[in-house]
Amino acid sequence: MKVKYFAWVRERVGIAEETVEPPASVRTVDDLIGWLSKRGEAYAYAFETPKVIRAAIDHAHVRPDATISGAREIAFFPPMTGG
Amino acid sequence: MTVVATIRIQETDFDIAQEIAALTKGRSDVGAVVSFSGICRGSENGEPIAALTLEHYPGMAEAEITRHADEAISRWPLTGLTVVHRVGRITPGENIVLVLAASQHRQAAFQAAEFLMDYLKANAPFWKREESPKGASWIEARDHDDAAAARWTKS
Numbered sequence: 001m002k003v004k005y006f007a008w009v010r011e012r013v014g015i016a017e018e019t020v021e022p023p024a025s026v027r028t029v030d031d032l033i034g035w036l037s038k039r040g041e042a043y044a045y046a047f048e049t050p051k052v053i054r055a056a057i058d059h060a061h062v063r064p065d066a067t068i069s070g071a072r073e074i075a076f077f078p079p080m081t082g083g
Numbered sequence: 084m085t086v087v088a089t090i091r092i093q094e095t096d097f098d099i100a101q102e103i104a105a106l107t108k109g110r111s112d113v114g115a116v117v118s119f120s121g122i123c124r125g126s127e128n129g130e131p132i133a134a135l136t137l138e139h140y141p142g143m144a145e146a147e148i149t150r151h152a153d154e155a156i157s158r159w160p161l162t163g164l165t166v167v168h169r170v171g172r173i174t175p176g177e178n179i180v181l182v183l184a185a186s187q188h189r190q191a192a193f194q195a196a197e198f199l200m201d202y203l204k205a206n207a208p209f210w211k212r213e214e215s216p217k218g219a220s221w222i223e224a225r226d227h228d229d230a231a232a233a234r235w236t237k238s
Binding site (some may be wrong): 003006007008056059061063075077078079080081082083 | 137138140143146148152179180199200205210211222224
């Protein structure tokens with residue numbers, strides 16, 4: 001699946017998007033955050049406070065317990081500040 | 084008649100008069116147009132701001148605004164609806180966002196415009212980065228924006 005990062009999450013991870021293949025044990029958005037956090041210091045820094053991170057699956061907002069199975073694109077970003 | 088919202092995300096500025104005319108020209112059923120424009124301030128909490136840079140999530144931003152514009156159209160008797168959100172670097176005094184809601188009467192237009200702005204503030208995937216003499220930093224979300232958006236949730 002494709003993973004995208006925006007705003008300070010993107011800056012901390014150091015890339016805007018990538019393709020990842022997490023193991024089957026990674027079932028939810030929360031699981032994916034935990035799995036990504038272990039990929040290195042930059043990821044650990046980006047996801048150091050998981051509760052402030054917002055997520056979207058295939059362009060729709062989702063909660064941390066949402067299942068990621070079948071997702072084509074998952075995005076992680078800080079709380080939004082548009083308007 | 085089916086109302087289709089006009090939604091644009093663009094780097095360039097918008098012309099408010101021209102956008103209003105697009106909702107009213109050649110029609111006699113529009114009795115009210117409410118216009119909200121968000122403008123870049125030159126200071127925040129007493130600190131000067133040189134510019135804002137707006138980032139968005141292409142694809143999702145359009146989809147989310149469309150979903151909420153459609154909700155506004157289903158909740159209020161609108162004759163037209165326009166949302167224009169700028170991205171990129173914006174300096175103080177420049178426009179950031181425009182919401183226009185047109186209806187036969189003012190109440191629906193006021194409410195729909197406010198609903199969409201509250202939604203955009205809290206839930207549309209845009210992020211502002213602020214340039215000040217101290218450097219650049221991402222603007223933090225405000226709890227009261229979440230509260231403003233939540234009051235429109237139907238119980």
